Amino acid sequence: MRANHCTAVLALLLTSTLPVFANPLAPGTQAPAFTRSGFDGRPVSLPRGKLVLLDFWASWCAPCIVELPHLMALQKRYAGKLQIVGVSMDDKQKSAADVVAQYHVSYPIVMGDLALAKSFGGVLGLPEVFLIGTDGKVIRNWRGDFKAGELDAAIAAALKQSR
Amino acid sequence: MIRALFAALMVLVALPALAQPGSAPTIPQSDLIQPAELANMLKSGPKPTILQVGFKVMYDEAHIPGAVYAGPGSKDEGIVALKDAAGSIDKGQQVILYCGCCPWDHCPNVAAAWRTLRDLGFSNLKVLYIPKNFGADWVEKGYPVVKG
Numbered sequence: 574m575r576a577n578h579c580t581a582v583l584a585l586l587l588t589s590t591l592p593v594f595a596n597p598l599a600p601g602t603q604a605p606a607f608t609r610s611g612f613d614g615r616p617v618s619l620p621r622g623k624l625v626l627l628d629f630w631a632s633w634c635a636p637c638i639v640e641l642p643h644l645m646a647l648q649k650r651y652a653g654k655l656q657i658v659g660v661s662m663d664d665k666q667k668s669a670a671d672v673v674a675q676y677h678v679s680y681p682i683v684m685g686d687l688a689l690a691k692s693f694g695g696v697l698g699l700p701e702v703f704l705i706g707t708d709g710k711v712i713r714n715w716r717g718d719f720k721a722g723e724l725d726a727a728i729a730a731a732l733k734q735s736r
Numbered sequence: 737m738i739r740a741l742f743a744a745l746m747v748l749v750a751l752p753a754l755a756q757p758g759s760a761p762t763i764p765q766s767d768l769i770q771p772a773e774l775a776n777m778l779k780s781g782p783k784p785t786i787l788q789v790g791f792k793v794m795y796d797e798a799h800i801p802g803a804v805y806a807g808p809g810s811k812d813e814g815i816v817a818l819k820d821a822a823g824s825i826d827k828g829q830q831v832i833l834y835c836g837c838c839p840w841d842h843c844p845n846v847a848a849a850w851r852t853l854r855d856l857g858f859s860n861l862k863v864l865y866i867p868k869n870f871g872a873d874w875v876e877k878g879y880p881v882v883k884g
Contacts, residue, residue: 635842664792698869717868
């Protein structure tokens with residue numbers, strides 16, 4: 574009886590209708606700091622004092638791959654002011670590393686996992702992109718497909734504000 | 737600039753490969769189930785067998801209660817894992833497949849998994865229609881989840 578009661582309580586705890594971590598970090602929320610090993614072996618941290626575009630992606634996510642050249646162009650255009658960091662949600666690093674090599678991705682990439690995804694509010698679909706201000710707070714988030722030009726406009730506005 | 741142009745060219749070359757032959761939109765409408773309908777089924781009545789055929793990290797983050805992880809349908813090893821999982825399921829039993837990794841039109845997993853089980857003779861097979869992703873179309877709607 575007691576065991577049944579415990580099981581029921583556990584099931585209730587595990588199965589919730591409340592989307593506790595369903596929503597990505599809201600604008601104004603401090604983005605959690607992290608340091609992980611980049612694909613080139615060097616440590617990669619969430620930069621502070623710089624505009625950051627954090628891109629959760631994966632090799633199997635077609636819209637993510639389509640965005641890669643655009644992100645590389647943005648990184649080049651705003652070098653020194655914007656830092657893009659890619660977080661691969663692939664199950665295997667090799668899958669992501671192959672894409673990084675194939676497309677000559679020019680910004681740092683780290684492997685993501687459950688803990689990192691949860692710290693940003695849960696990454697339950699890709700692409701998932703966060704624009705983070707120089708103060709380390711989330712400015713905006715995009716989940717799923719986003720319209721062309723939205724990233725550019727948001728980055729330009731954030732840079733203008735931080736001047 | 738040259739590097740970005742080269743990458744853009746690579747994307748154009750690779751896009752046909754990324755768009756899986758027989759992608760999610762090729763699954764007939766009659767074989768789809770809407771999230772609200774599945775959520776209602778979970779509240780009462782006999783529970784269907786639910787297989788998640790997406791990526792492990794997504795399953796670990798959150799999945800539908802009772803769903804079994806069966807491997808990504810887009811990978812050979814995923815299809816092997818799916819066939820393994822299907823081996824213990826009665827072919828007349830209601831089976832629901834889902835992924836939700838990406839927008840429906842781009843999902844690399846569900847169509848291959850659906851084809852595999854259909855070819856194995858599963859007669860009561862449905863695929864959960866997730867237009868945007870599992871977060872937006874299931875979790876954020878307040879439907880039940882098991883969290884990792």
